[in-house]
Amino acid sequence: MNASSPQSRQPIDAAPILELKGITKRFPGVVALNNVDFDVRPGEVHALLGENGAGKSTLMKVLAGKHQANEGKIILGGQEMAFENPKHAKRAGVVLIHQEQSLVSEMTVAENIFLGSLPRKSFNRVDWRKLREDTNKILERLKCGFQHDDLVGSLSIAKKQMVEIGRALAFTPQVVVFDEPTASLTDHEKPVLYDVINSLCEQGVGIVYISHRMDEIFHLSHRISVLRDGEYTGTVNTADTNEDEITRMMIGRSLTLDHASKPTDFGDNMLEVRHLSVKRVFEDVSFNVRKGEIVGMYGLVGAGRSEVAETIFGLRKPSAGDVVLDGEVVNFRNSHDAVMSGVALVPEDRKDQGLILGMNCRDNMTLASLSSVSSLGFMTSAKEREVYDKYHQAMKIKTPSWRQKVGNLSGGNQQKIVIGKWLHTQPKLLILDEPTRGIDVGSKSEIHTLVKDLAKSGYAVLVISSEMPEVLGLSNRIIAMYDGRVTAEFDGDNVSEDALVQAITGMGKQAQAS
Structure with a gap:
């Protein structure tokens, strides 16, 4: 056979x-x-x-x-x-x-x-x-x-x-x-x-x-x-x-990924990355994300995309270059500094980096914003439930109870809790690293709709993805990376699949196609 x-x-x-x-x-x-x-x-x-x-x-x-x-x-x-x-x-x-x-x-x-x-x-x-x-x-x-x-x-x-x-x-x-x-x-x-x-x-x-x-x-x-x-x-x-x-x-229904023309009326730069480098990881990376804009970062595994996001979020120390957030150069010592400044990162590995699997849904939902659900140093159960109920309903999370351990949920519902956790911090910049990896088509469509709605409400969004349809369907602009470098930048409405493939495999020359 x-x-x-x-x-x-x-x-x-x-x-x-x-x-x-x-x-x-x-x-x-x-x-x-x-x-x-x-x-x-x-x-x-x-x-x-x-x-x-x-x-x-x-x-x-x-x-x-x-x-x-x-x-x-x-x-x-x-x-x-x-x-x-x-x-x-x-x-x-x-x-x-x-x-x-x-x-x-x-x-x-x-x-x-x-x-x-x-x-x-x-x-x-x-x-x-x-x-x-x-x-x-x-x-x-x-x-x-x-x-x-x-x-x-x-x-x-x-x-x-x-x-x-x-x-x-x-x-x-x-x-x-x-x-x-x-x-x-x-x-x-x-x-x-x-x-x-x-x-x-x-x-x-x-x-x-x-x-x-x-x-x-x-x-x-x-x-x-x-x-x-x-x-x-x-x-x-x-x-x-x-x-x-x-x-x-x-x-129970059909789904189509919306490739219709995307908004073009954006605000000022929320994020500017200027010649950012981490030795032996990535080099001379520059791009920007404006308020209300979704920028996709596309490339093969090992291209340096996640490492760029981790550097912006304070998890890696840059060897050169600057990160500018809302007009000010920032030097985050750690991820806590980044969160306090309005940056949120939904990580690639939700199980190891985004959740505590042995804790329940409610407690995971408030992990990144404990100060908002505490009083005089003590957790307030009513406030925690209020936060959980808000995102449980808004994100259609399927679980029998807030008491359910997150480790017992499906991958899609786990991812929704990670996203809800970071949305509650009310970030200025939302970074999503492989936001729909291992997620079914229904949950994927819901997350795509959520991301677009967040951008319409003024969020600056950076989406890192290995899936070409996702990048094409979501992004206003696309940053292509190969071997630790930005190789091209494309307008999300006017880019061919062939051009993207060339850019992420090192076959294309550095270009500005936008």
Whole structure:
């Protein structure tokens, strides 16, 4: 089977290797899954889609033994199974590659890949030679730029994700679940992942693929199933459907990204970045953001975009250049100075940098503005609830209660809490770093609308994104970066995709196209 091209993705006529029948899962105060059916055929990529909070990850955690279903059956290879834990599921041939990485930072790459199944020799001793050889075969197959004995804690997020994927190749699985596998991968690494998936299909492995990236879904999958609010809404053959139909199945309506002409009447400069540099990170970066304007910063992973934002926000010390905020040169010693001056940064990694996952929704919402909800040094519960209720309603956050731990929310609802937290500081400049990464189309549309409304009300907004449609749809101007430098600036209404690609890959010359 040649699974490398979209044209070859016709449905596979075979009995399912995996069946989930009538799966119901309840948590306190919420029914996460209600009578859900799902199946996977050998050699098939079956995409599982839905909005954040629809129940996709919960269903897969039930399959992998992390959660126990209240009702329903799991049938693998024709036999009914009851997985007590992930180790039990893995031994039966079910591997879940997590969206939230589950690696041990203090252990090596090899030890993480074979964790729980280290090769042994006599007297139950670890066979380190075989471990090294088996790991090197996997790393070679994944074309990884790191070594078997590297500590996982020293790797980038993208490289850690490749280690997660390597776990699926460490033995012969029957079913592999990929949960948002490309969310942290570079453009260079994605084709390697696709090759791995195609290879697994050729071996008869069933693939469950969860992603919010429609281009990946239509490129890889044979069938698409959709969940909405914890319930199954239908399955379609990928070759017989389109993005609009899938969107309607997910959220009950069609969505279009507004590319209409954007406002051009802006105020004075809120932000000026003048020849800003951080040694060995980025160099001589200059641009401005006006009041009421959305400026997009576009580039590949590693171009220096996030580092520029962190420098503006006081998290990095510049080696040269100036940051001018509302007409005054600022020298922030830390992020607290930036917040006090009216700068807010919604970070790229919401779980590690934007939230405290073990705290509840209300407390996370007020973290950046504690002085507004306290009196004489003591927190005021009524004020905290008032802030939470305001943004809970305005941003349509789905959670059974403010008492819910943020770590239990979907990615989209977590992101809404991060944005609400920073909006409550009433910033002059709002910086959004990958604001819709790992978020479903419905939540993405809501955040896009929110950003546009904020700009209309006078906010100066800097949006950093790796998604071209997002940058084109939102931005009044676009700053392109490559290898730590600004390579071009474009008018958001008059820019071609080809010109953008040239600018972010180093093929274009520095230009001012605006």
